[in-house]
Amino acid sequence: MAPLEVDWSELPMELLGSVLQRLPNVDIIHFGAVCTSWHSAASDKSYSSAPQLPWLMLPYKAGHEGKETRKFHNLSENKIYQIKLPKEIRHSRCVGSSFGWLVIVDRFCHALLMNPFSGAIIHLPPTETFPGVLSVNRSKTSGGIDSHTIRRHEPDLEYSFSAARLRVALISKALVTADPLVDNNYMVVAIGLSGLAFRKAGADS
Template identity: 85%
Template sequence: MAPFEVDWSELPKELLGSVLQYLPYVDIIRFGAVCTSWHSAATDKSYSLAPQLPWLMLPYKVGHEGKESRKFLNLTENKIYQIKLPKEIRHSRCVGSSFGWLVILDRFCRALLMNPFSGAIIHLPPTETFPDVLSVNRSKPSGEIDSYRILRREPDREYSISAARLRVALMSKALITADPLIDNNYMVVAIGFSGLAFCKPGADSWTQLDRTNLRNSFEDILYFNGLLYVLHRRGDIVAWDVIDLPLNESTKVTHPCRMFLLRAPQPIENWFVRKRYLVESSGDLLQVLLWFREKWGRHNVFDSASCSVCRFDQSSKTWVEVDSLRDRVLFLSPNCAISLSAHDFPECRENSIYFGEYFWEGWLECDPNVSHQNLGVFNLEERRFVRYSSCASQRIKPPLVWVVPNFR
């Protein structure tokens, strides 16, 4: 009797869709490569996919700025993949990551959205429409952008700046309020060198949101429950209702987050807050503080790092320090903040924070004498950092960035 034969390409699409709901990103790609019908199911937007663990986009090495490929760390497999990206990634700088899209400033300091997994690109309004950017200068032989004329405040004066230098100064962080392929009412909001600015789909220019504060006073931004939260370096928060933008004034939602409200990880004398992050987690607004400790008698020389987490209490309008994230795991980097359930990703440590920051020798208790750059994860229960990956010691250019795989 002939064995029962199955034509796998003829499996019902509904069955294929149910399988896709349990697959990580790499397996979805493999799934779609089997045959035409499986590829059709894998790219069908009507099927919901499982939550995806973010990948860490690693910086390029010095001298490799012109390449069109970047390396990504996949925590699920603890493996590094090299992905070829659109040519716009060359000599670019990533200033944000939301919903699987990167906010990129290309080699000419033009802003765009790029999906590194699908290769899709959405161009944003011209840089010369950004607040305090007055004009653009082009090279006569090629017509390419050479420099910009900008207005520098305090003191007010105009001067010329190269595209490469403006690429570093134009935006320190940007975010997208919704997935552009799902919600056409999204916005791109950026902390600029002259304050806050935003743009919407179809807009031909950037709009100033707040020019009362310079970029150096902003620490982080977060879109949460229809409000744009802006965290200042001193710890207080300003919230904007972005539904009916533009607005003329902001509304404070909390008193300053003063140092004495927070439990320092060690005696406060030689500890200081190196970085603050805003993140939404299970409906709570959290502020994560990354602490560094200076060596005694050695200014700007550090021998340890720690972390604390505060939750914003809506009733008292104050920050309350928390000792546990419960089943959550956070992924933080200078340009994004992500909260996921540890139950969905058993390969990650619950009640932990994965930092897209480099920790040098002496900062990780489990490996105090390393001679390379570590990527650290902080566990709130154990109150210490451990290493989850490392990179060879070398000069690093753009910052690390977490990005959630999204190829649809």
């Protein structure tokens, strides 16, 4: 009797998703390289990966800030991987990580969450909704951000911060309380220029 031939590319998406939820991130990358349908499943941002040891994101080398890839050290394998980053976060600053998500402040001082493995991005409320940030001042010619007007307390004075300067000062550390793909009640907590700031899922400030 001839063996039954199986077309693995025709497996149902639900079954592929069930497998993906049990794989560590590096195996999800390999999974997505098998065929078009498996790559489509691996790119589906609704699937979260299995718990694993954290990866270390290595710092940029001087002059490489705009590179499209970033190096990550996988502790369980003792290997370094290069992962392509979305263009939105090149020249950005990472201020924290939780549950596989990076908390990013980009070069325009916008805060966002990014999952480097799935490529999923969650934009956080505008910079001017942070406590102490009064306004964003834009160039009349280019429309780009020139500076931000900030209120600093004790003494209660207003200052003008460039986007580059505020990018460093706005958030010094941040975390996410749960995986946004799993728990809709997650919160982002940030420490920085205005003290302690919270943003609940779905909130616009």
